[in-house]
Amino acid sequence: xxxxxxxxxxxxxxxxxxxxxxxxxxxxxxxxxxxxxxxxxxxxxxxxxxxxxxxxxxxxxxxxxxxxxxxxxxxxxxxxxxxxxxxxxxxxxxxxxxxxxxxxxxxxxxxxxxxxxxxxxxxxxxxxxxxxxxxxxxxxxxxxxxxxxxxxxxxxxxxxxxxxxxxxxxxxxxxxxxxxxxxxxxxxxxxxxxxxxxxxxxxxxxxxxxxxxxxxxxxxxxxxxxxxxxxxxxxxxxxxxxxxxxxxxxxxxxxxxxxxxxxxxxxxxxxxxxxxxxxxxxxxxxxxxxxxxxxxxxxxxxxxxxxxxxxxxxxxxxxxxxxxxxxxxxxxxxxxxxxxxxxxxxxxxxxxxxxxxxxxxxxxxxxxxxxxxxxxxxxxxxxxxxxxxxxxxxxxxxxxxxxxxxxxxxxxxxxxxxxxxxxxxxxxxxxxxxxxxxxxxxxxxxxxxxxxxxxxxxxxxxxxxxxxxxxxxxxxxxxxxxxxxxxxxxxxxxxxxxxxxxxxxxxxxxxxxxxxxxxxxxxxxxxxxxxxxxxxxxxxxxxxxxxxxxxxxxxxxxxxxxxxxxxxxxxxxxxxxxxxxxxxxxxxxxxxxxxxxxxxxxxxxxxxxxxxxxxxxxxxxxxxxxxxxxxxxxxxxxxxxxxxxxxxxxxxxxxxxxxxxxxxxxxxxxx
Numbered sequence: 001x002x003x004x005x006x007x008x009x010x011x012x013x014x015x016x017x018x019x020x021x022x023x024x025x026x027x028x029x030x031x032x033x034x035x036x037x038x039x040x041x042x043x044x045x046x047x048x049x050x051x052x053x054x055x056x057x058x059x060x061x062x063x064x065x066x067x068x069x070x071x072x073x074x075x076x077x078x079x080x081x082x083x084x085x086x087x088x089x090x091x092x093x094x095x096x097x098x099x100x101x102x103x104x105x106x107x108x109x110x111x112x113x114x115x116x117x118x119x120x121x122x123x124x125x126x127x128x129x130x131x132x133x134x135x136x137x138x139x140x141x142x143x144x145x146x147x148x149x150x151x152x153x154x155x156x157x158x159x160x161x162x163x164x165x166x167x168x169x170x171x172x173x174x175x176x177x178x179x180x181x182x183x184x185x186x187x188x189x190x191x192x193x194x195x196x197x198x199x200x201x202x203x204x205x206x207x208x209x210x211x212x213x214x215x216x217x218x219x220x221x222x223x224x225x226x227x228x229x230x231x232x233x234x235x236x237x238x239x240x241x242x243x244x245x246x247x248x249x250x251x252x253x254x255x256x257x258x259x260x261x262x263x264x265x266x267x268x269x270x271x272x273x274x275x276x277x278x279x280x281x282x283x284x285x286x287x288x289x290x291x292x293x294x295x296x297x298x299x300x301x302x303x304x305x306x307x308x309x310x311x312x313x314x315x316x317x318x319x320x321x322x323x324x325x326x327x328x329x330x331x332x333x334x335x336x337x338x339x340x341x342x343x344x345x346x347x348x349x350x351x352x353x354x355x356x357x358x359x360x361x362x363x364x365x366x367x368x369x370x371x372x373x374x375x376x377x378x379x380x381x382x383x384x385x386x387x388x389x390x391x392x393x394x395x396x397x398x399x400x401x402x403x404x405x406x407x408x409x410x411x412x413x414x415x416x417x418x419x420x421x422x423x424x425x426x427x428x429x430x431x432x433x434x435x436x437x438x439x440x441x442x443x444x445x446x447x448x449x450x451x452x453x454x455x456x457x458x459x460x461x462x463x464x465x466x467x468x469x470x471x472x473x474x475x476x477x478x479x480x481x482x483x484x485x486x487x488x489x490x491x492x493x494x495x496x497x498x499x500x501x502x503x504x505x506x507x508x509x510x511x512x513x514x515x516x517x518x519x520x521x522x523x524x525x526x527x528x529x530x531x532x533x534x535x536x537x538x539x540x541x542x543x544x545x546x547x548x549x550x551x552x553x554x555x556x557x558x559x560x561x562x563x564x565x566x567x568x569x570x571x572x573x574x575x576x577x578x579x580x581x582x583x584x585x586x587x588x589x590x591x592x593x594x595x596x597x598x599x600x601x602x603x604x605x606x607x608x609x610x611x612x613x614x615x616x617x618x619x620x621x622x623x624x625x626x627x628x629x630x631x632x633x634x635x636x637x638x639x640x641x642x643x644x645x646x647x648x649x650x651x652x653x654x655x656x657x658x659x660x661x662x663x664x665x666x667x668x669x670x671x
Contacts, residue, residue: 067113071107184204579625
């Protein structure tokens with residue numbers, strides 16, 4: 001048997017679709033399992049005016065349930081082997097006889113088989129419970145305030161095979177009726193769940209989201225032109241329509257003089273239409289979508305009228321912006337608050353400028369003056385009229401205006417690049433890191449610390465972007481000084497150690513997001529302050545971590561690491577180390593140390609690990625033949641100091657003790 005539930009309601013906002021798509025099937029599955037109803041499959045979907053869910057493979061009646069109930073203690077239930085009144089009362093109340101009694105853990109238990117209700121009767125309770133289980137970002141109340149849902153509900157369709165599942169909710173009785181397309185369809189009756197999709201399609205409603213998306217994509221294929229198939233825009237069209245139909249129009253030729261980015265954004269922004277391209281350049285043709293099968297000349301003209309008006313506004317704003325300057329816009333930033341307690345946008349720009357110069361010097365960038373110029377105008381376009389109207393063009397317009405006003409090419413592109421996690425220009429990367437570090441440190445100093453799933457200022461993503469940019473440009477510098485510099489520029493008291501802890505935890509998350517094994521990421525986490533070195537070390541170790549050589553090396557390192565954990569001195573007297581095994585290890589260590597340090601200096605971590613692996617047999621022999629914790633104090637200290645140096649060499653690459661002991665080595669992968 002198959003069941004259908006449809007909720008017909010007022011227009012759903014697009015923002016509710018993603019969460020509802022995840023929630024509906026999961027909630028229905030939970031409720032069916034709670035009721036003990038087996039099923040074959042669950043499918044769900046929605047349009048702008050309806051939610052629906054179909055459950056296939058239901059039984060006419062679920063299998064009987066076995067109920068068990070705990071009774072009185074055994075010594076209360078029986079006296080001299082005979083049932084007491086307490087036991088008889090328990091059995092009478094539960095409706096079973098003495099034959100159904102078992103004794104467990106000192107208590108009596110009774111079982112009985114309970115016949116299930118018909119599935120249709122269970123669904124009459126379950127469907128309203130399912131509807132009430134759905135949660136929304138912004139629910140609405142209607143009537144006198146007693147009803148609450150994402151939008152006011154106007155109809156409920158509920159079927160099990162050809163029978164109506166009867167219940168009442170929101171003052172409405174369930175039935176088999178629903179509505180087709182509000183302009184092109186009519187009221188109809190659904191005879192069975194398997195007829196639902198086809199019956200509505202005849203009334204110009206494509207209920208399946210995937211089918212609507214395919215329908216949109218098919219209409220975006222036009223010979224001779226390329227269409228900007230923006231995924232977010234396609235989804236929005238799918239969410240806002242029941243029968244998406246393409247409308248092709250053209251805006252006026254004169255607006256092609258605007259920058260392409262302005263045209264594309266204008267076309268998308270207000271009318272949710274798609275720009276087209278020919279020979280790599282934007283054309284006057286656009287593709288919009290109406291909800292319904294019959295396009296008309298009036299609809300096309302309506303699209304054209306609105307888009308031409310918006311492009312005229314954009315042209316005016318653009319031409320007005322060209323009369324201004326970065327310096328004038330920077331002055332206007334003094335009136336714009338960046339964030340409460342963190343000053344104005346002008347204040348932020350000054351901090352970004354100093355942090356950018358700091359980074360440039362740390363990485364030996366050849367032209368610090370160019371970096372400072374780029375940083376000083378990096379946020380100026382926020383004051384422009386085009387960005388005020390189209391905030392998504394922030395950075396893009398800065399780059400366009402900078403090129404118009406004769407700024408250096410890389411400086412101009414850096415204004416746009418600063419917002420990217422994968423910037424094309426090195427200056428854009430420098431400013432981007434400075435900007436994000438300023439925001440992270442500032443928020444920590446005023447107490448806006450991410451917790452759990454809450455991160456309203458996106459600090460986690462900003463930290464990850466910092467590490468990503470450093471890796472991309474292979475900047476070898478110590479990030480701790482940058483955090484301290486950012487805190488100093490804030491001119492407020494605060495604990496930078498909390499920022500450091502946060503950046504350390506994000507370093508591990510960043511590595512894992514790049515495919516580094518979790519235990520390898522943990523093994524190099526302590527190198528977070530030199531993120532390029534930590535990342536390169538993780539990448540090299542990730543390649544060999546399952547090898548038998550690293551498995552064996554890990555054991556030797558752990559013995560060194562554990563023995564020296566509480567010993568802080570690195571000093572040792574080589575003349576005291578006379579046993580053959582320790583002399584041999586000392587000589588080999590000094591040779592390998594030179595190789596490892598040279599490889600690390602050249603950021604060649606593959607070679608560094610190969611060199612380190614050569615110490616393995618010498619460490620093994622040392623611990624087999626040398627007793628470290630001797631009674632003679634000077635010898636004991638020397639041996640511990642020497643081992644501490646070995647520990648330091650290992651730790652400059654990774655803490656191998658963090659590699660999972662459960663990993664199956666010797667050529668096998670982790671189970």
